Amino acid sequence: MNFEYSNRSLELQAKLNAFIEEHIVPVEAAFYAFQQNPENLWKRWPKTEELKQKAKEAGLWNLFLPKEYGNLSPGLTNLEYAPLAEIMGKRIWISEIFNCSAPDTGNMEVLAKYGTEAQKQEWLQPLMNGDIRSAFLMTEPEVASSDATNIETSIVLDGDEYVINGRKWWSSGGMDSHCKVAIVMGKTNPEAHRHQQQSMILVPMNTPGLEIVRPLSVLGFYDSPEGHAEIQLNNVRVPKENLILGEGRGFEIAQGRLGPGRIHHCMRLVGMAQYALELMSQRTLERETFGKKFYEYSSIRQDIAQSQCEIEQARLLTLSAADKMDKQGNKEAKDLIAMIKIVAPNMALKVIDRAIQILGGKGVGPDTQLAHYYAIARMLRLADGPDEVHMYQLGKSLIRKYGKA
Incomplete structure (x- = not known):
């Protein structure tokens, strides 16, 4: 490598x-x-x-x-x-x-x-x-969306149009005034094989029947102006030409979309953790307690050293996944993508938490981004598949691989 x-x-x-x-x-x-x-x-x-x-x-x-x-x-x-x-x-x-x-x-x-x-x-x-922005509507409030086969939004062909009915939430980007189109995932054929029921379709945000119910905050942060919206779709009609790839191809599209999306999140998480590390390192030079500078305390040095080790481990695993995606494709890299999607948010949470502890009151306040980054990292243990789903699939893959021996 x-x-x-x-x-x-x-x-x-x-x-x-x-x-x-x-x-x-x-x-x-x-x-x-x-x-x-x-x-x-x-x-x-x-x-x-x-x-x-x-x-x-x-x-x-x-x-x-x-x-x-x-x-x-x-x-x-x-x-x-x-x-x-x-x-x-x-x-x-x-x-x-x-x-x-x-x-x-x-x-x-x-x-x-x-x-x-x-x-x-x-x-x-x-x-x-960069003239417009967009949203992705997959998760639903009424079902456990970590299993995408649970998704209930209906996409029904009626003449030259598809009619869409359902409720979505955590529709990132949906609150932005520049958001002009959404990709919506729903069922076109509930009777098909469970992985061929779903499709994806393009829905302009100004389509009649598309209603933004409310913005959703992540641990108190609204992530304005793009935000995360709960959206109701009531008899939303769009031309049949808005369907992407074809009926029953939603899972295929989702896998093509989520592989790169997951690793992009992990790349940014490494950056967030690096920000936290640099911030807490600087803070050790600025503060003292009981007659000693922060950097003189062994426990603080250990926190900083441990953080660097964990960041570098996650960085290398991210690069390994990226390299395999480039050389062998997203499908062959799926185990590495799952590994880094499990590792990176948890790593960032630990490093950011140490930084908050070292910065004290400043760490939880508005003068740094630590509190916001902590919220983002915690949310990313759920977004694009929760830890448990990635571990379930990774474990299944590894048992199939090593169980043969």
Whole structure:
């Protein structure tokens, strides 16, 4: 295994860091002041579009797409993209500036891989341009959605249209005023084989019958302006041409979407943990108790050392999964993807918790991102499949592999 970054990745890492220092750091305080003002809930920070344009001009745009797509993507491998996602993860809000934020990244990959030319023209191109944002509607409040075969939303063909009925929640991106389209997963044939009942379809957010019921907070954080919405679909009608790939192909699309999506989350989690490590290390130089600087305490040194060990372990496992995805495809890398999806959120939670403890009152307050990052990491033990599902499938795969011996 050789995880040396390519020259192209190294160049982009340097450009990304330089861009952040020049354009992000000077305005970061203003961004957080805007976000923390209750009057600005669901409003977009005024300088967002300006920064996006600068990132596009700098060639730091659509970095996540693994294959060349016109002149709007550098066509990086997963291994090349991993350190860039980690850098962005240290300041989680900036992913949108480079058009690399979820759920848009997963939705763009779905459209690029499975969409028709008409679907790409109508929705993929504006998403890749950063002109609009999108949502992904899969999870439902009435069923255990960790088993996607439980999903009950109906998608019924009626002449030249599909009629959609159901209720979704944790629809990330759904609160954003720039969110113009959602990919909805539901059942087109409840009588088919359990993995061929589901389909995915494109639904414009302004379609009659689509109602945003309420925003959902994650441990008190609303993640404005994109947010997480609960959405009711009442006799929502869309043209049959909005179906993606074909009836019964929903699980196939989901697997193609969730593999890259899961590892992108893990890359960003490594960045969040690195942010926490750097913050607690700096704090040890600033504070003292009982006549000793924090860094002089053995327990604090151990916390920092242990954190570095755990971050590096997760980083290497992430790179290993990315490398296998590049060389052998997502299906062959599924065990490694499952491993890192289990490891990365739990690692980030431990490291962030240590940082909170060392920073004390500042760690739980609004002056750092530790509390928000803790909420995100805890949520990611559930998003894109909870730990238990990944461990269940990984255990099954390993028993099949080693049980033969």
